[in-house]
Amino acid sequence: MEGEAAYGFIVNVDAQGSGLLTDTEKPEMRRRLYDVTGTAFERAGIRPPRLYQEDRGDGILGVLAPDVPPVRVVGEWIEHLHQNLRETNQHLRKPLRLRVGLHIGRVTADAHGRSGRAVDLACRLADCAVTKAVLRAADGAPLVVAASDRVHEDFILPGGRWVDPGHYRRHDVDLKEGRTTAWFMVPGRSEPPEPEPRAEREQAPDTAAAGPAGPLPPHPPRPPQPQAEKAAPAAADDAAAPAPAADDAAAGDRVVQNIHQHGTGRIVVGGTIDTINFSDGGGR
Incomplete structure (x- = not known):
């Protein structure tokens, strides 16, 4: 019912480097985005009305009904999404690379969409500096997953079909709401690469060409101070x-x-x- 909060599993998908695309390139990127994510949900047996999706321009917000087992997302859906991306990127000059944020919690529905702190956290995880940096460091990888501490504890640590908790690595990340713990995984790799230094403290630009941040500039030398005459006591x-x-x-x-x-x-x-x-x- 509209206006009432319900428990749901939240999946937020963002396209890496979308700001570098031209207006003529973005419609094709969005077509591929919906194709690879939608096909993955279909193969994982997750369909409307148990799946709600909301367009976010260069991404998609998905909320699953409470009766959908979250292990289907962290296992089957992620694996199918990874394989779909590998296939669609084979002959692309600009491959589609995605960041996925996962969280679970209370979600409120209204006529305009879905909202709640749980939704905010899933979106922040997909968009934070560390998630972007991990994907930049994972040369050739089309996907990175950032799971909240709660999702990791409840649905990743127990394992399951295509769920290997040993492939996840922990990082503390700074979000608008404060510092929190997230767990990162790059499908196809035994562990995700380390992000560049200071990624946890900086909001790195969302560009595939951005490199590691350099050291802070040194403080400028202090100008010489005039020596005031001292009167002899x-x-x-x-x-x-x-x-x-x-x-x-x-x-x-x-x-x-x-x-x-x-x-x-x-x-x-x-x-x-x-x-x-x-x-x-x-x-x-």
Whole structure:
């Protein structure tokens, strides 16, 4: 019933690198997208009305009815999707590469589609930086699967037909809602490749040509700071007072003492002072 939340298994599919396609190329990409996913659902025995699908432009959101065994998705559907992609990509100059996000939870239906936090999480998993980076690193692979921690614990770890939990690897990923754990698998490989460094902290661009992020630029050197003049403290004036040169005292004890006053204190001079010239350095 509309407006009521129901429990469902959520499958979100996104096309990698779709932003690089031209307007004339995108309709053909979408045709292949619906063909490979739809045929895989059909072969796994998952059909409407037990399967709801919603168009997302360069992807498809699917929600399965509660009576559909999730192992059919994580096992048979993923395997059929992988083989369909291999077949359709054989002679393509730009192969179709897909990212799949899997989660399970409460889904609310209305006249416009499906919504809920569980739907959001499945979409975020398919679109996060680590998922994109894993597929970029998997040269030649057409598919990567990102399963939520709950899907992994309940439906992947127990195993099943075409389900090998040893092929999944864990990564903590940063999503808009916060950090969460996801499990990644590349069909046809014993384990997924490691994403490039910092993928978990960055939102990498959705382009097949994007490479690993480089190191952070160094901080610019700090400009030299001007040295401010420090006024000598009054207690140090005695030590700072200039002493007469030895030859001045010897020349009949006649001394002309030039004093530049920068503070208060005593003036100590050996011998007789005939003339004292005072300068306070600033007219003070």
